Amino acid sequence: MEQLLALGKRLYNDPKLSSNGLACSTCHVGGAAFGKTFAKPYPHRVAMAANQFGIPSINLDEMVQLCLVQPMQSKTLPWNSKKLAALTAYTAEIQKGFNPCKAAEANPCNPCNPCAAKNPCKAKNPCAAKNPCSIKKKACAPCNPCAAKNPCAAKNPCAAKKS
Secondary structure: OHHHHHHHHHHHOOHHHOOOOOOHHHHHHHHOOOOHHHHOOOOEOOHHHHHHHOOOOEOHHHHHHHHHHOOOOOOOOOOOOHHHHHHHHHHHHHHHOOOHHHHHHHOOOOOOOHHHHHOOOOOOOOOHHHOOOOOOOOOOHHHOOOHHHOOOHHHOOOOOOOO
């Protein structure tokens, strides 16, 4: 099992699995980008699977495959492959220690993040709904890592203000 987990960890951090330079760890470093449901046993509802693909409940190995397809823009792994088994085992290991609010601290757009409540421009940002990087009603503009990618940043009267 240790060898499988070691392979899984290596693959989890390997951008060569994708066609766009992303690794699993790109989105999930420190537990970021996992929803609260990640703490629940699989199968369960995962927002990305439900909202983007219409899958109401998903198994962990299926979720790994889905992440390879989107956002990593890659091909799925063979279902009986050692790579899929390793990625699934390593992700299950991460799941064991997952704490939703600790992970939220790693995600600047999460409502558990202390900076979310301190953002004085949150309510004043007319572009919040247009920001492709924000989570609806949970954007944390000054500490949002996507701020540079926000096409509305120039229109935001609060952009220069810091909390």
